[in-house]
Amino acid sequence: MVAQAERSEMAAMSLEDLARVVWKVRGYVLGGALLGIMCAVVVSMLMTPVYRAEVTTMPATDAREGGGLGRIAGQFGGLAALAGIALPSGENRKEAVAVLESRQFALEMINDLNLMPVLFESRWDASRSQWRRKGGHGAPTRDEAWRLWDQSIRQVFDDKNHDLIVVRIEWRDREKAAAWANDTISRLNRTLRARRLEEINRNLDFLNRALEDAQVIELRTAIAQVMQSQVSERMLAEVRQEFALKVVDPALPADLDRPIRPRLLLYVALGTSAGMILGFVLGLLRVNARPGPRP
Numbered sequence: 001m002v003a004q005a006e007r008s009e010m011a012a013m014s015l016e017d018l019a020r021v022v023w024k025v026r027g028y029v030l031g032g033a034l035l036g037i038m039c040a041v042v043v044s045m046l047m048t049p050v051y052r053a054e055v056t057t058m059p060a061t062d063a064r065e066g067g068g069l070g071r072i073a074g075q076f077g078g079l080a081a082l083a084g085i086a087l088p089s090g091e092n093r094k095e096a097v098a099v100l101e102s103r104q105f106a107l108e109m110i111n112d113l114n115l116m117p118v119l120f121e122s123r124w125d126a127s128r129s130q131w132r133r134k135g136g137h138g139a140p141t142r143d144e145a146w147r148l149w150d151q152s153i154r155q156v157f158d159d160k161n162h163d164l165i166v167v168r169i170e171w172r173d174r175e176k177a178a179a180w181a182n183d184t185i186s187r188l189n190r191t192l193r194a195r196r197l198e199e200i201n202r203n204l205d206f207l208n209r210a211l212e213d214a215q216v217i218e219l220r221t222a223i224a225q226v227m228q229s230q231v232s233e234r235m236l237a238e239v240r241q242e243f244a245l246k247v248v249d250p251a252l253p254a255d256l257d258r259p260i261r262p263r264l265l266l267y268v269a270l271g272t273s274a275g276m277i278l279g280f281v282l283g284l285l286r287v288n289a290r291p292g293p294r295p
Contacts, residue, residue: 025283032279033272040271041264049259051174053252055181057165057245059093093158096244097165100156100188106149107142109180109187116140118176119148154184165245170260174253181251193243200234 117124
């Protein structure tokens with residue numbers, strides 16, 4: 001009991017000493033807080049606003065699932081595998097996400113939309129339509145464009161719990177951010193549809209040759225059924241615009257007064273906290289440097 005009372009008395013003395021120290025350096029703490037607020041406001045005013053646009057999608061139903069090759073997979077799976085024909089596997093979602101995050105897909109989009117001068121605006125001389133040579137920079141490389149796009153502009157979120165895939169674009173121009181987000185999904189659907197159609201055409205060429213060489217009636221029947229499935233899938237792929245991802249909620253330009261950066265209130269809170277801590281430390285150093293009794 002005595003030891004516990006002594007500890008309580010020491011804790012009370014420590015809190016009292018701390019309060020005394022804080023009171024002696026209160027001017028430094030308040031000054032640091034005001035300085036932090038001023039810095040936060042200045043930084044917020046100098047920063048270029050950045051806006052966010054998101055397009056929400058869900059995987060489109062695969063034409064192969066539940067029909068076509070799916071119905072004959074068990075019976076003629078060996079023949080389809082021999083022809084290199086992909087049977088239903090549930091991998092289309094992974095393929096879509098992988099392509100969205102790929103370097104090649106991003107660079108093709110940057111090149112097609114001529115985004116280099118937009119992404120590296122500070123290095124582009126619009127009056128002369130050429131890259132500035134000051135500072136030894138010159139024209140940005142494709143690797144620079146990819147790293148900027150992947151690390152600072154485009155994000156992909158695969159929400160498997162809700163069966164959604166979200167593409168997010170963050171950029172200084174709110175109209176461009178929304179346009180790029182929507183265009184990303186359109187390009188993905190066109191890219192994957194073109195790949196699938198090319199694959200189907202190769203499969204049909206192989207099956208046509210196999211049908212010509214087949215002599216057994218049962219084998220010719222099997223080949224014909226696989227070909228019928230491929231033709232049906234090609235027809236669906238050609239007419240379906242949202243081939244891989246179906247847009248649930250397209251991206252819209254954010255409100256002009258709702259950028260994601262800078263966030264004035266957040267910056268003020270951080271600046272105030274940092275300023276108070278800095279002021280407290282400077283106050284302690286100043287007080288301890290004075291001659292005479294210390295707090």
